[in-house]
Amino acid sequence: MQEQYSPRDIEHAAQTAWDQTDAFKVEETPGRETYYCLSMFPYPSGKLHMGHVRNYTIGDVIARYQRMQGKNVLQPMGWDAFGMPAENAAMNNKVAPAAWTYSNIDYMRNQLKSLGLAVDWSREFATCTPEYYRWEQWLFTRLFEKGVIYRKNGTVNWDPVDQTVLANEQVIDGRGWRSGALIEKREIPMYYFRITDYAEELLSSLDNLTGWPEQVKTMQRNWIGKSVGMEVHFPYDQASIGHAGKLKVFTTRPDTLMGATYVAVAAEHPLAAQAAETDPSLLAFIDECKRGGVSEADIATQEKQGRATSLFVEHPLTGEKLPVWIANYVLMGYGEGAVMAVPAHDERDFAFATQYHLPIKPVIRTSAGDTTPEPWQDAYGEKGMLINSEEFDGLDFDSAFTAIGEVLKQKELGAPRTQFRLRDWGISRQRYWGCPIPIIHCSNCGDVPVPDDQLPVVLPEDVVPDGAGSPLARMPEFYECTCPRCNQPARRETDTMDTFVESSWYFARYASPHYDKGMVDPAAANHWLPVDQYIGGIEHAILHLLYARFFHKLMRDEGLVDSDEPFKDLLTQGMVLADTYYRIDAKGARTWFNPADVEVERDAKGKVVRAHLASDGEPVEIGGTEKMSKSKNNGVDPQAMIDQYGADTCRLFMMFASPPDMSLEWSDSGVEGAQRFLRRVWRLAQQHVGSGRPAALSVDNLTDAQKDVRRATHLAIRQASQDIGQHHKFNTAIAAVMTLMNVLEKAPQAEDQDRAVLQEGLETVTLLLAPIVPHISHALWQALGQQTPVIDAPWPVLDESALVQDSLELVIQVNGKLRGHIQVPADASREAVEAAARANENVLRFTEGLSIRKVIVVPGKLVNIVAN
RNA sequence: GCCUCGGUGGCGGAAUUGGUAGACGCGGCGGAUUCAAAAUCCGCUUCUGGUGACAGAGUGGGAGUUCGAUUCUCCCCCGAGGCACCA
Numbered sequence: 001m002q003e004q005y006s007p008r009d010i011e012h013a014a015q016t017a018w019d020q021t022d023a024f025k026v027e028e029t030p031g032r033e034t035y036y037c038l039s040m041f042p043y044p045s046g047k048l049h050m051g052h053v054r055n056y057t058i059g060d061v062i063a064r065y066q067r068m069q070g071k072n073v074l075q076p077m078g079w080d081a082f083g084m085p086a087e088n089a090a091m092n093n094k095v096a097p098a099a100w101t102y103s104n105i106d107y108m109r110n111q112l113k114s115l116g117l118a119v120d121w122s123r124e125f126a127t128c129t130p131e132y133y134r135w136e137q138w139l140f141t142r143l144f145e146k147g148v149i150y151r152k153n154g155t156v157n158w159d160p161v162d163q164t165v166l167a168n169e170q171v172i173d174g175r176g177w178r179s180g181a182l183i184e185k186r187e188i189p190m191y192y193f194r195i196t197d198y199a200e201e202l203l204s205s206l207d208n209l210t211g212w213p214e215q216v217k218t219m220q221r222n223w224i225g226k227s228v229g230m231e232v233h234f235p236y237d238q239a240s241i242g243h244a245g246k247l248k249v250f251t252t253r254p255d256t257l258m259g260a261t262y263v264a265v266a267a268e269h270p271l272a273a274q275a276a277e278t279d280p281s282l283l284a285f286i287d288e289c290k291r292g293g294v295s296e297a298d299i300a301t302q303e304k305q306g307r308a309t310s311l312f313v314e315h316p317l318t319g320e321k322l323p324v325w326i327a328n329y330v331l332m333g334y335g336e337g338a339v340m341a342v343p344a345h346d347e348r349d350f351a352f353a354t355q356y357h358l359p360i361k362p363v364i365r366t367s368a369g370d371t372t373p374e375p376w377q378d379a380y381g382e383k384g385m386l387i388n389s390e391e392f393d394g395l396d397f398d399s400a401f402t403a404i405g406e407v408l409k410q411k412e413l414g415a416p417r418t419q420f421r422l423r424d425w426g427i428s429r430q431r432y433w434g435c436p437i438p439i440i441h442c443s444n445c446g447d448v449p450v451p452d453d454q455l456p457v458v459l460p461e462d463v464v465p466d467g468a469g470s471p472l473a474r475m476p477e478f479y480e481c482t483c484p485r486c487n488q489p490a491r492r493e494t495d496t497m498d499t500f501v502e503s504s505w506y507f508a509r510y511a512s513p514h515y516d517k518g519m520v521d522p523a524a525a526n527h528w529l530p531v532d533q534y535i536g537g538i539e540h541a542i543l544h545l546l547y548a549r550f551f552h553k554l555m556r557d558e559g560l561v562d563s564d565e566p567f568k569d570l571l572t573q574g575m576v577l578a579d580t581y582y583r584i585d586a587k588g589a590r591t592w593f594n595p596a597d598v599e600v601e602r603d604a605k606g607k608v609v610r611a612h613l614a615s616d617g618e619p620v621e622i623g624g625t626e627k628m629s630k631s632k633n634n635g636v637d638p639q640a641m642i643d644q645y646g647a648d649t650c651r652l653f654m655m656f657a658s659p660p661d662m663s664l665e666w667s668d669s670g671v672e673g674a675q676r677f678l679r680r681v682w683r684l685a686q687q688h689v690g691s692g693r694p695a696a697l698s699v700d701n702l703t704d705a706q707k708d709v710r711r712a713t714h715l716a717i718r719q720a721s722q723d724i725g726q727h728h729k730f731n732t733a734i735a736a737v738m739t740l741m742n743v744l745e746k747a748p749q750a751e752d753q754d755r756a757v758l759q760e761g762l763e764t765v766t767l768l769l770a771p772i773v774p775h776i777s778h779a780l781w782q783a784l785g786q787q788t789p790v791i792d793a794p795w796p797v798l799d800e801s802a803l804v805q806d807s808l809e810l811v812i813q814v815n816g817k818l819r820g821h822i823q824v825p826a827d828a829s830r831e832a833v834e835a836a837a838r839a840n841e842n843v844l845r846f847t848e849g850l851s852i853r854k855v856i857v858v859p860g861k862l863v864n865i866v867a868n
Numbered sequence: 869g870c871c872u873c874g875g876u877g878g879c880g881g882a883a884u885u886g887g888u889a890g891a892c893g894c895g896g897c898g899g900a901u902u903c904a905a906a907a908u909c910c911g912c913u914u915c916u917g918g919u920g921a922c923a924g925a926g927u928g929g930g931a932g933u934u935c936g937a938u939u940c941u942c943c944c945c946c947g948a949g950g951c952a953c954c955a
Binding site for chain 1: 869870871872873874878879880881882884887888891892893894895896897907908913934935936937948949950951952953954955
């Protein structure tokens with residue numbers, strides 16, 4: 001055993017040993033319990049960032065721990081390879097997205113390998129290869145024929161200068177990020193997945209996902225947003241609108257229908273267009289509503305505006321004429337694109353009615369009374385008894401719902417309905433670097449799916465986009481084709497799919513990554529699926545995880561997989577943060593400095609008070625701790641860390657600094673602390689091994705001191721087993737091992753049994769650390785005299801008898817305040833404990849002059865004496 | 869604006885889920901070793917008062933339940949993630 005801990009040699013040796021034995025390659029082995037551990041695959045952006053390192057370390061710790069539990073563990077890795085950054089890089093560097101992507105993959109694969117992940121690399125794939133996306137296209141054609149995919153218009157951000165569609169991310173303060181032009185909303189035809197058909201199941205099966213964080217399930221429930229309500233029709237006729245018809249709205253509060261004083265429609269609603277025909281100012285307002293981006297956050301925070309029209313609809317119950325308004329807060333894409341407004345009982349309607357002096361008619365008796373004076377109070381929105389509602393007066397919410405529903409039904413002006421907030425998933429993208437949508441547009445036959453024998457529709461890889469629309473739409477060699485049905489000249493669809501589609505089924509493909517007879521080999525897929533543990537960023541809590549659940553159900557309904565849900569357990573990891581430092585120049589602009597280039601100054605207590613740039617010694621401002629990002633220049637390069645300290649130190653620091661679902665603050669001195677700990681482990685093992693083989697452990701013949709050491713060993717086993725196996729709290733598991741090391745370093749080594757106890761302690765340290773720091777553990781395990789590699793060693797077993805103690809220390813409180821400690825025999829009776837507590841010197845002192853009312857004894861913990 | 873989560877020493881965090889607040893680590897201070905430095909080792913380190921034993925306060929702020937609250941309830945403040953074309 002080398003005297004010095006040398007991570008470079010150790011890590012190289014361990015990785016070579018794993019490679020030579022194909023240690024992490026797995027096959028379907030009948031009879032062996034499987035464990036599928038999956039971390040969200042990376043987008044090949046160029047190089048690994050700390051978020052990746054954290055994600056893959058967490059996954060690797062779990063995978064290696066499960067292997068030590070004897071399971072057949074699958075941990076794969078691949079590349080989410082389509083996406084916008086490749087197109088942006090192409091525009092900046094004149095490189096084809098394909099070449100850029102593949103070279104990034106090659107670089108990042110090496111980086112991942114240097115982390116020593118227990119990954120089966122034989123299953124690696126990239127989603128941008130035809131071998132992968134052809135099956136996505138195949139499923140698309142199936143779903144199109146089943147009607148699960150359909151075409152309709154959708155709203156996009158349109159940059160009128162660059163003549164291109166922009167992603168929400170590319171719209172900054174309502175302007176295009178490259179052109180600076182004011183963005184407009186534009187309607188274009190797109191393909192949609194009918195995810196709303198699965199809304200009910202996506203909602204209800206969340207209840208079965210007991211291994212998911214409540215937080216994520218709550219977010220998904222709210223996103224799907226099931227609401228039971230009423231569809232209400234407001235009729236209109238020749239006199240009020242020019243032709244007869246009905247304005248449809250949906251409401252969750254039909255009990256307030258008698259309080260409706262106007263209706264509001266979206267700017268894109270047909271009634272708005274009709275009203276504008278005779279009123280140029282309305283046309284201008286509708287145009288104004290088209291300004292700005294399409295994202296909900298933008299729309300929800302913009303100023304609520306509306307315009308009256310000359311149109312009226314009839315109240316479905318009273319026949320009263322209600323004015324039609326056009327409002328920018330009503331969205332065409334949500335529900336019916338129209339709402340009934342009840343200002344007395346809806347906050348947004350209240351604000352709008354107040355602003356535009358519309359009538360406010362209270363129809364519910366709330367805890368605020370029968371009237372609704374300004375300003376708005378939350379109580380106005382409560383449910384309660386109906387008032388001012390004619391025949392419905394006196395009813396409560398449920399009976400009003402039923403009664404009003406009955407009347408509407410009789411009049412054929414509405415009916416109860418369930419509505420979801422979830423909208424169908426639009427997947428058409430007017431971009432190049434994505435999976436081509438396998439549709440052929442024929443003037444005779446309409447939209448024709450590409451037949452199986454013509455799949456895949458291959459994306460040409462030698463294209464460099466220029467930011468002005470989709471290059472495919474300018475490539476006749478791509479879009480010119482013949483109709484598979486009528487053989488007439490036809491045009492191929494040039495839109496590509498949302499990249500969320502690739503990431504919605506990759507987890508299934510890993511089961512049979514090179515299968516060429518179908519999307520998945522059902523036998524392999526059902527062997528491994530569902531994923532036992534899925535790990536990824538909390539930012540994916542809704543979209544990616546919902547789409548993947550949806551796709552799994554689509555695949556189930558195609559007969560490809562048996563299970564209903566793709567991910568049994570879910571761990572959402574927090575972000576990686578680092579300190580920020582900046583200077584403000586004369587113009588007020590901030591220049592950000594990387595923490596690696598900054599030195600901090602501390603006061604006497606160690607609190608950071610100032611910071612300066614190392615290169616010029618001049619002060620910089622301290623900007624707080626934020627997510628590592630290019631914009632704040634606070635990223636720490638994982639490669640530099642691995643090169644300097646080794647993978648084990650990085651892994652240990654990341655797992656120790658905070659629990660996986662919390663954010664993690666990067667700290668250089670924390671990394672050094674992790675390295676220091678590994679050196680201590682190495683040094684103690686080296687000393688111990690250097691003194692020769694220890695005697696066999698004889699547990700029945702130990703001194704009290706030896707029992708104490710052994711007790712520390714088994715306390716660590718208990719703590720680490722709970723923390724890693726049940727709670728995924730690696731930080732406290734590591735703390736338990738550190739506590740054990742503190743004991744082992746001070747333990748006597750003179751006697752035979754001293755050394756036997758120490759041997760057990762060091763073996764335990766090695767095994768408990770093996771999932772977290774696999775390289776050093778590999779070397780230590782060999783040095784401690786073990787023949788089989790540590791990756792195949794079983795997780796240590798707790799010996800309860802090692803924990804037994806003769807006496808316990810109890811806490812003594814008087815009126816809930818800590819007043820002392822007493823030592824009692826472990827088997828002392830309640831009476832004996834109480835008597836010992838009452839006799840305690842401090843108890844006597846603090847109860848002097850008081851009478852004892854009650855004594856609370858918590859066995860094994862404390863005694864609280866209540867006195868007054 | 870809406871949905872979700874979080875806030876504990878100088879810092880990262882811990883607290884067996886209602887029972888000793890601050891485990892473990894970082895930083896800081898003091899000491900040992902060294903010609904010196906690095907490395908390493910030992911001790912102290914929530915705040916306030918006190919030489920001290922000790923006392924009081926303390927888990928974002930405010931109220932409440934309880935013998936006892938970081939933990940449960942209500943209100944408020946601040947921060948983070950998501951909002952359907954970033955991935």
